[in-house]
Amino acid sequence: MTSTAASRGRAAPARRIGARQEALAGYALIAVPMLLFLVLNIGSIVYAAFISLWKWNVRLGPQKFLGLDNYVNAINDPIFRSAVTNTVYYTLIWVPLTMALGLFLAVIVNQKIRGRTFFRGAFYFPAIASSAAITTIWIFIMNPFGLFNQVRTALGLNPLFALLGYGPNQDWLGDYHTAMNGVIILNAWTTSGTFMIFYLAALSAIPHEVYEAAAIDGAGAWDTFRRITFPLLRPGHFFVATVGVIGGLQLFDQAVMIGNVDGAPANSLMTLVLYLYNAAFKRLQYGYAAAVGVVLFLIIFTATLIQRRIFEGKQATA
Amino acid sequence: MRSRFLTLSFAVMFVAAACGGSGSSGAPSTEGTGGESGAPPAESENTFDPASISGDVTLGQWESSPAEGTALKGAIDAFAAAYPNIKVKQTTIPGDYRAAMVTKFGASDVPDLFYVNAEYAPEWMSNQFLLPLDDYIQRQGFDTSKFFPDYASIFQQDGVTYGLPKDGNTIAMAVNTDLVPNPPTTMDELVQVAQGLKGNSKIKAPMCLNPSLDRGLAFLYAQGGSLLSDDGSTGTIDSTESKAAVQWYMDLFKNGLGETNTQLGDGWCGEALGKGDVAIAFEGGWLKGAMDAFPDIKWKFVEMPTGSSGSKVTINYTAAYSIGTDSKNKDQAWVLMQYLTGPEGMAKWTSGGIAVPSRSDVPVPAGFEVIVAGAAYAKPGSGFMPGYPDVLKAFGDEFLKQITDKTYDAGPVVTATKSKIDEVLSAQ
Numbered sequence: 001m002t003s004t005a006a007s008r009g010r011a012a013p014a015r016r017i018g019a020r021q022e023a024l025a026g027y028a029l030i031a032v033p034m035l036l037f038l039v040l041n042i043g044s045i046v047y048a049a050f051i052s053l054w055k056w057n058v059r060l061g062p063q064k065f066l067g068l069d070n071y072v073n074a075i076n077d078p079i080f081r082s083a084v085t086n087t088v089y090y091t092l093i094w095v096p097l098t099m100a101l102g103l104f105l106a107v108i109v110n111q112k113i114r115g116r117t118f119f120r121g122a123f124y125f126p127a128i129a130s131s132a133a134i135t136t137i138w139i140f141i142m143n144p145f146g147l148f149n150q151v152r153t154a155l156g157l158n159p160l161f162a163l164l165g166y167g168p169n170q171d172w173l174g175d176y177h178t179a180m181n182g183v184i185i186l187n188a189w190t191t192s193g194t195f196m197i198f199y200l201a202a203l204s205a206i207p208h209e210v211y212e213a214a215a216i217d218g219a220g221a222w223d224t225f226r227r228i229t230f231p232l233l234r235p236g237h238f239f240v241a242t243v244g245v246i247g248g249l250q251l252f253d254q255a256v257m258i259g260n261v262d263g264a265p266a267n268s269l270m271t272l273v274l275y276l277y278n279a280a281f282k283r284l285q286y287g288y289a290a291a292v293g294v295v296l297f298l299i300i301f302t303a304t305l306i307q308r309r310i311f312e313g314k315q316a317t318a
Numbered sequence: 319m320r321s322r323f324l325t326l327s328f329a330v331m332f333v334a335a336a337c338g339g340s341g342s343s344g345a346p347s348t349e350g351t352g353g354e355s356g357a358p359p360a361e362s363e364n365t366f367d368p369a370s371i372s373g374d375v376t377l378g379q380w381e382s383s384p385a386e387g388t389a390l391k392g393a394i395d396a397f398a399a400a401y402p403n404i405k406v407k408q409t410t411i412p413g414d415y416r417a418a419m420v421t422k423f424g425a426s427d428v429p430d431l432f433y434v435n436a437e438y439a440p441e442w443m444s445n446q447f448l449l450p451l452d453d454y455i456q457r458q459g460f461d462t463s464k465f466f467p468d469y470a471s472i473f474q475q476d477g478v479t480y481g482l483p484k485d486g487n488t489i490a491m492a493v494n495t496d497l498v499p500n501p502p503t504t505m506d507e508l509v510q511v512a513q514g515l516k517g518n519s520k521i522k523a524p525m526c527l528n529p530s531l532d533r534g535l536a537f538l539y540a541q542g543g544s545l546l547s548d549d550g551s552t553g554t555i556d557s558t559e560s561k562a563a564v565q566w567y568m569d570l571f572k573n574g575l576g577e578t579n580t581q582l583g584d585g586w587c588g589e590a591l592g593k594g595d596v597a598i599a600f601e602g603g604w605l606k607g608a609m610d611a612f613p614d615i616k617w618k619f620v621e622m623p624t625g626s627s628g629s630k631v632t633i634n635y636t637a638a639y640s641i642g643t644d645s646k647n648k649d650q651a652w653v654l655m656q657y658l659t660g661p662e663g664m665a666k667w668t669s670g671g672i673a674v675p676s677r678s679d680v681p682v683p684a685g686f687e688v689i690v691a692g693a694a695y696a697k698p699g700s701g702f703m704p705g706y707p708d709v710l711k712a713f714g715d716e717f718l719k720q721i722t723d724k725t726y727d728a729g730p731v732v733t734a735t736k737s738k739i740d741e742v743l744s745a746q
Contacts, residue, residue, distance in 0.1 A: 057445055057446070058420060058423060058424040058445070059423045059424060059426070059445065059446065059447060059643070059644070060446065143583045144580070144581060144582075144583045145583040146583065169581075169583075171580050171581055171583075173580075174578070174580035174581065175722050176718065176719060176722055177722070262711050262714070262715075264714070264715075264718070265580075265718050265722070266714075266715040266716070266718045266719045266722070267715055277417075280420075281414075281416055281417040281420050282416075282438070282441075282707055283441065283705070283708070284420065284441050284442075284445050
């Protein structure tokens with residue numbers, strides 16, 4: 001006991017010097033990326049926050065100090081409010097749906113089944129294909145005379161759809177009641193492969209012993225999933241949910257492809273990023289656009305903190 | 319900790335990306351807070367001889383099709399022969415032209431001469447992106463009287479000219495001549511013809527109609543309605559006549575005489591006409607090239623039917639050449655501009671069969687007779703007021719809701735449009 005304490009004491013100065021050198025080397029190595037991060041990322045945020053307080057001409061710079069007027073005007077604009085509602089609605093539905101799909105696919109292709117490499121590749125494929133190409137195909141499929149409506153007619157499902165109030169030639173992406181759900185389904189399909197990859201990584205981190213113990217205790221497949229796999233995937237859930245929420249709140253390209261920059265039909269695909277784009281590039285209101293960017297930042301930041309708190313809390317009680 | 323850092327950097331990266339456009343703006347300029355635009359330079363007393371200028375000039379443009387590129391190349395080659403001392407460097411801007419150009423204005427790195435679409439001309443003029451041209455026009459004695467007046471007026475603000483229309487289009491009626499052998503000349507006849515076509519099994523609907531002011535404005539004017547008062551100071555879309563005109567247009571949908579392109583399952587109304595989904599569509603000169611893809615359909619342009627307003631009316635769409643306030647080779651840019659918008663250059667450009675002349679002294683290319691005839695009486699279809707895209711959107715959003723929900727009430731459309739017009743006008 002004493003001898004170890006003594007040896008620790010003797011070794012300490014040398015180790016402290018080593019630690020300091022190590023720290024210096026570490027800081028030196030991260031200095032360049034850190035500087036770039038501070039200037040390009042943090043700097044941009046601070047600059048955007050500054051711009052948001054002005055009437056700002058993109059060529060001439062600040063024109064008039066407005067204080068918080070840009071923020072007040074945004075909150076009073078019904079289109080801004082529907083952009084917030086649409087974006088939050090999309091995120092709230094799309095993230096859990098895609099997580100469920102991704103987890104389902106991951107658990108399936110994690111089994112020792114024949115051709116699982118093929119399935120992994122096949123499920124991941126939509127994620128690497130160009131979103132513009134996939135969205136174009138989706139527009140064809142969901143067209144009033146497109147594949148989806150033809151297939152459901154052929155299968156005799158139309159009475160079922162009629163109960164929900166949809167005619168045989170329902171214009172899914174052109175009807176402002178259904179357009180957003182059309183985008184949600186499209187993106188759940190294309191992104192589930194990416195979430196599957198995340199979940200596969202998380203699945204491989206679960207130790208085999210736990211499953212063996214469960215098997216010895218006589219747990220069935222469903223019990224194993226519900227009581228072991230799902231809870232032990234908690235770090236995976238947090239990562240996927242966080243990446244999902246951040247991505248969801250940034251919805252832009254599919255909405256533009258389907259409803260152009262106006263968020264057509266009838267603002268149903270107007271998202272926050274699209275609203276920002278319109279303010280900046282159509283109306284040339286750069287201060288206003290910066291204010292929208294700051295609001296979006298705050299929403300994403302808050303959402304992430306809340307998620308962190310939720311998952312952290314659960315982990316503590318687990 | 320690691321994931322928190324990751325999370326933060328994701329959030330940070332996104333906002334940085336989202337705000338990239340605004341971040342690129344330069345330092346506050348000494349050019350002041352605006353208002354003094356249009357002051358002619360001191361040397362304005364000298365006359366301007368285009369032949370005396372030499373040097374390089376960059377030309378920034380979009381390109382909708384390879385044929386358009388060929389047509390422009392023809393005009394540039396003719397310019398090179400006429401002005402051998404000036405070398406033109408073309409830069410085609412791919413993708414979102416407006417956004418790409420706006421970032422160039424922000425970075426003070428603009429081509430010397432470039433296209434400006436009517437749609438965003440008012441914003442680009444009031445943000446001082448564009449150079450006033452009056453000085454050049456005056457010194458050279460360039461004749462602008464041959465431009466169709468409602469093409470030229472779009473690129474003028476407070477009496478200052480910022481662009482010259484490079485070409486122009488008007489909206490005309492395109493009919494399938496097998497289904498409509500005797501095209502209607504009045505709106506009443508149009509309704510009759512459409513009613514006669516209703517239920518025809520060869521087509522999905524008689525007409526393909528645009529659920530907004532992109533085409534609806536032509537019908538609004540034809541039926542005696544208006545958007546703004548004559549001096550442009552107040553919105554008149556809520557007047558009795560305007561409201562009746564909007565209701566009349568909406569009833570075409572209600573009575574099954576027309577459907578939107580998306581209801582028909584087509585990308586646009588030209589495609590609907592080409593695929594034989596409808597017998598009548600309302601489009602501009604661009605339809606001609608597009609219809610080459612559908613050789614089986616026999617069709618022709620005819621002038622817009624006359625409505626209850628009693629006089630011929632339609633709407634136009636145009637684009638201009640402009641020089642940037644920050645362009646480097648302004649004199650060279652002007653020489654190229656006065657050639658391309660002059661009678662000789664425009665004749666070269668429009669002989670490519672893609673574009674339609676914006677001047678009355680240029681020969682009309684074959685097939686565009688109706689489009690050019692409309693230019694004499696067409697009113698601007700865009701760019702005639704600041705913030706018009708927002709007004710268009712307010713009208714279109716509510717109009718589409720009425721059609722989708724099958725409520726067909728012009729009231730909410732008119733109310734929404736009027737309040738947006740008020741908002742836009744009061745922001746000036």
